Amino acid sequence: MNATGAPPRPAPGPSRVYHFPRFERLTLQNGLSLVVAPVAKLPVVTVLALVDAGAACDVPGREGVALLTARALAEGTARSDGAELTERFERLGTALDTSTDWDSTALRVTVTPARLAAALTLLAEVLRTPRFPEREVERLKQERLAELLQQRAEPRGLADDMFGRFAYAADSRYALPDGGTEATVSSLNRDAVAQFYGARYAPGSTTLIMVGDVSADAARTIAAEAFGDWSGPAVPTIAVSDRALRSTRAVHVVAKADAPQSELRVGHVGVPRRHPDYFPIIVMNAILGGLFSSRINLNLREAHAYTYGAFSSFDWRRAAGPFTVATAVRSDVTDAALGEIMLEIERMRADAVTDGELSLATSYLDGVFPIRFETTAAIANALASVVSYGLPDDYFDQYRANVRAVTAADVLRVARVHVRPEQLQVVVVGDPDVVREPLEQRALGPVYVYDAEGRAIG
Amino acid sequence: MRLPIDTFRLPNGLFVTLSEDHTAPLVAVNVWYHVGSANEREGRTGFAHLFEHMLFQGSEHVGANEHFELVQRAGGTLNGSTWLDRTNYFETVPSNQLALALWLEADRMGRLLPAMTQQKLDTQRDVVKNERRWSVDNQPYGTWWEKLPALAFPPRHPFHHSLIGSMEDLSAASLEDVAQFFATYYTPDNAVLSIAGDFDPGEARRLVQEYYGAIAAGTGRPPLPSMQLPPAFGEWRREVVPDAVMLPRLYLAFRSPVFGSDAYYAASVCGAVLGMRRGSRLHRSLVRERQIAAEASAFTFDLPKGSDLLVIDVTARPGVDAEVLEREVAREVDRLRVEGVTDAEVERAVALIETDFITAMQSAGERADKLSMFATYFGDPRLLNDQVDRYRRVRAADVSAFARERLGPDNRASLLYVPQENDAERAAAASLAATGT
Numbered sequence: 001m002n003a004t005g006a007p008p009r010p011a012p013g014p015s016r017v018y019h020f021p022r023f024e025r026l027t028l029q030n031g032l033s034l035v036v037a038p039v040a041k042l043p044v045v046t047v048l049a050l051v052d053a054g055a056a057c058d059v060p061g062r063e064g065v066a067l068l069t070a071r072a073l074a075e076g077t078a079r080s081d082g083a084e085l086t087e088r089f090e091r092l093g094t095a096l097d098t099s100t101d102w103d104s105t106a107l108r109v110t111v112t113p114a115r116l117a118a119a120l121t122l123l124a125e126v127l128r129t130p131r132f133p134e135r136e137v138e139r140l141k142q143e144r145l146a147e148l149l150q151q152r153a154e155p156r157g158l159a160d161d162m163f164g165r166f167a168y169a170a171d172s173r174y175a176l177p178d179g180g181t182e183a184t185v186s187s188l189n190r191d192a193v194a195q196f197y198g199a200r201y202a203p204g205s206t207t208l209i210m211v212g213d214v215s216a217d218a219a220r221t222i223a224a225e226a227f228g229d230w231s232g233p234a235v236p237t238i239a240v241s242d243r244a245l246r247s248t249r250a251v252h253v254v255a256k257a258d259a260p261q262s263e264l265r266v267g268h269v270g271v272p273r274r275h276p277d278y279f280p281i282i283v284m285n286a287i288l289g290g291l292f293s294s295r296i297n298l299n300l301r302e303a304h305a306y307t308y309g310a311f312s313s314f315d316w317r318r319a320a321g322p323f324t325v326a327t328a329v330r331s332d333v334t335d336a337a338l339g340e341i342m343l344e345i346e347r348m349r350a351d352a353v354t355d356g357e358l359s360l361a362t363s364y365l366d367g368v369f370p371i372r373f374e375t376t377a378a379i380a381n382a383l384a385s386v387v388s389y390g391l392p393d394d395y396f397d398q399y400r401a402n403v404r405a406v407t408a409a410d411v412l413r414v415a416r417v418h419v420r421p422e423q424l425q426v427v428v429v430g431d432p433d434v435v436r437e438p439l440e441q442r443a444l445g446p447v448y449v450y451d452a453e454g455r456a457i458g
Numbered sequence: 459m460r461l462p463i464d465t466f467r468l469p470n471g472l473f474v475t476l477s478e479d480h481t482a483p484l485v486a487v488n489v490w491y492h493v494g495s496a497n498e499r500e501g502r503t504g505f506a507h508l509f510e511h512m513l514f515q516g517s518e519h520v521g522a523n524e525h526f527e528l529v530q531r532a533g534g535t536l537n538g539s540t541w542l543d544r545t546n547y548f549e550t551v552p553s554n555q556l557a558l559a560l561w562l563e564a565d566r567m568g569r570l571l572p573a574m575t576q577q578k579l580d581t582q583r584d585v586v587k588n589e590r591r592w593s594v595d596n597q598p599y600g601t602w603w604e605k606l607p608a609l610a611f612p613p614r615h616p617f618h619h620s621l622i623g624s625m626e627d628l629s630a631a632s633l634e635d636v637a638q639f640f641a642t643y644y645t646p647d648n649a650v651l652s653i654a655g656d657f658d659p660g661e662a663r664r665l666v667q668e669y670y671g672a673i674a675a676g677t678g679r680p681p682l683p684s685m686q687l688p689p690a691f692g693e694w695r696r697e698v699v700p701d702a703v704m705l706p707r708l709y710l711a712f713r714s715p716v717f718g719s720d721a722y723y724a725a726s727v728c729g730a731v732l733g734m735r736r737g738s739r740l741h742r743s744l745v746r747e748r749q750i751a752a753e754a755s756a757f758t759f760d761l762p763k764g765s766d767l768l769v770i771d772v773t774a775r776p777g778v779d780a781e782v783l784e785r786e787v788a789r790e791v792d793r794l795r796v797e798g799v800t801d802a803e804v805e806r807a808v809a810l811i812e813t814d815f816i817t818a819m820q821s822a823g824e825r826a827d828k829l830s831m832f833a834t835y836f837g838d839p840r841l842l843n844d845q846v847d848r849y850r851r852v853r854a855a856d857v858s859a860f861a862r863e864r865l866g867p868d869n870r871a872s873l874l875y876v877p878q879e880n881d882a883e884r885a886a887a888a889s890l891a892a893t894g895t
Contacts, residue, residue, distance in 0.1 A: 006518065006568070007561065009519065009558070009561055012555050015554045016483035016552075017483070042819060043816065044816050044817055083746060091809060094810070095736065110813060112813065139746070142749070142776070143753075146773075149705065149776055150703070150704050153598045153703055260596050261591045261592060263596075292526045293523060293527045302585075307585075308586075308588040308589040308592050330591065359531070360530065360531050363532070364533055367551075368530075371533070375817065376820065
């Protein structure tokens, strides 16, 4: 007890052991991979069908076809039209959730165990026998164009997309949004979708992940029943160029008249997912801008009150995704906020982090590990990353030891190698009348001004 | 699925709920204070939320921002949020750090004021103003958050005014306001503490007693003005909102039975029939078949006092006029009102709701939050275990009756967002380009 009678801050008790769920891997005769993690907690099972058909596989000029194909899968099969398919899934208490990222397309359903076999049969029907009716493909294309239109008025998504364009060389797939642009999406049609499906969807490029209240034996049996006689072509792996557009710093202002805030993205081409520096990089990023108590957030939010929040991240992809600092700041402090971001980036490279900073980052990443995998969906996503990036089967068993092994010297080394101030591209979605002159005076690099479609206007 | 739920109350009024689950070594701690924007005094809109920020600025034995640091250093996740009628604070931590999470919440419940300074208030005021710019002022359709409650609840009703607050009122907030709000509302008898996950119940009770037992009870909350409202608006209240948006969007709200009432479940199912996922009526008809809308959904606010709101949210396809959008959404609503719903539609909705519920309950933080919610609103966290049954008991006739009574033109409030003139021209040009005409 202290002066006010309050009990002292408690120390932690002994920690309990945690293992990432055991999982089994096997391959059906037709080449389809199966990953099963039995987790008996609540009566649900998540099924995730992972297909090597991400945006990185888009055909040049047809960027967005991977996404459109994924969305069109459940719009009609040999047996049912799209409305019926939706109804058949939803009567099982699940909605088919389809997503496409750079490296893969994932189809997810979560169902109670009694409905698992029926859900898997339906999932197989969608993956194996899509018809891609012209009317529905055209409708989904128009819906995607509506998203792109709305994005022009939405500063966060606009800043992300523009950053890709200014960071990556024009011949890199990463220069354009993963769902394509208005020009490329407009060029898509039913045939482009059917062609993409034929080239990328096959048992050999598909992994079925099942997590939850199901035994490995039962999972194997129903997977074999639903997918065992599926056949398809061999699917080649696609390599993506991750070349940068510029080697010197530049500032890109995307005009949004009268914006009360500037959306900022500051970064450059980062590091591929399977880089040997992965663990020191995630620790370094946690200290720089990955946590609430990171340097960038405490500076921009808590010391200067420029923003509601400021964070940094490495976007992990098979090839090198971007490293970015992202925040939204009051328009009249845009240049000052950028100055502080630059300062924190330089400081990260100048001196070793303190013991306190290092231990905060490593003990957070180590300690939060079990909390990341509370749900069947989260475990399925984690297993999907093992498959998609070709990580070792014991990756999650070694994860915490790998985090704890990172030293302050490692952090300094990776900051100096993987964060390069002279190459930073700065994107500001904001009011050029307010931000342009101060940005020029701050001399971060040449200042270019664009409209919301990315056309140079100054 | 039945979750084990235990409760007790400390002599100072703190209500505690416990729910054990030892499948993983983690535990969630969740505190609901029964105070939200509804309790703000005139001229102080946004204060409940600004106050939530101040709870992360330290307390007698915790430094500014140290709450975040200590929890993250322990390997935990945390946050807080403010709603019309409650404010919550929550951590999920490795189970051997339960004592730390309980101690941190106790220090700020019992001893916040010694850490409050003018400088911290000024900083958080600016942070919140930036939050307002980010989520409302610089976001397409961002003002719907304050415009819809303003339209749906009469002036001086506790739910009428802005939750995020006006810039002017945020500027006016003072340290005296902080002290007064804390003394009035942040008391153990106005709070619920929930613990869910991997813990020893004896140990948890001992810690709660040790950390919270000496915190003094409050002197009672000032009564709110009457929350009671007629079941219907009595008219169709319309507001057209020109905004920096590319596509028209309609928010169409109906007064509906309060959260937790028997009639609420029929209303909730009706919302799911109309706008939950792609098999819903609005999506099937307006997005898929007729291609008038780009997106369509429906949801309830889940307010337990006064009146709840059922809200339809539909965005036009490029080239579709705002008036057409409003007319066609109304036509779908009228059809449902006149024809009623089918058994199959209700089965679909309930099956989806049930899976969503079980899926959410996998997370200790979600469990703890729902326990706090049922304890705060109804004094009984065990109601959590009845939710699936209450949905299963809903029949098509109940949903049809709700639709007949509540979805008519005499019970509508709508916000119709339309592109501002210069944006409209650009949108029209883009839509022509997109369709290739």
